[in-house]
Amino acid sequence: MNGITLSLRVLHRGEKHLARELQLVADRHRTDHEVHHVATDLARWSEEHALRLAQAAHDQGLDLDDSSGTSSGVLAELRRKAAEAVGHRPEPGLLLLRDLRALHLDATENSLHWEMLAQVAQATRNDALLTLASECHPQTLRQIRWTNTMIRNLSPQILASL
DSSP, rough: OHHHHHHHHHHHHHHHHHHEEEHHHHHTTTSSSHHHHHHHHHHHHHHHHHHHHHHHHHHHHHOOOOOOOOOOHHHHHHHHHHEEEEETSSTTHHHHHHHHHHHHHHHHHHHHHHHHHHHHHHHTHHHHHHHHHHHHHHHHHHHHHHHHHHHHHHHHHHHHHH
16 A cells, blocks of 8 residues: 555545534534534535545545445434434533534544645646645635634533533
């Protein structure tokens, strides 16, 4: 395994993980419409990144599982019902802050891996991988900015109300 295949494998796993976590947060906080809709959109970005990484890995002779990792309809329905039940209790704000913090850290980790992939692509003069990183990394940075903005806006109100 060389540095490129290692980077592709780690980043693919990270993007799939982030897509799943974003969708879980969207389902868990369904009653908060902004969180639900934005997290769903951001999950699609990570799913697309994982698909593009799987194709790039295939071009490098590496076979990565390119399934989206979406959850079954039964589990999604259970999460929706749980979100409705929890939505009327005082703890959802703390849960949301915890979820946003975890998403922020996951997206930041992916951002670092995108940077490393771009650097190894540049060092090996792999224009296809450099283009991939240049197109996907800005969306990961946007995911980080969203989580940071949400934490900054929500934490004073949530924490002051405890």
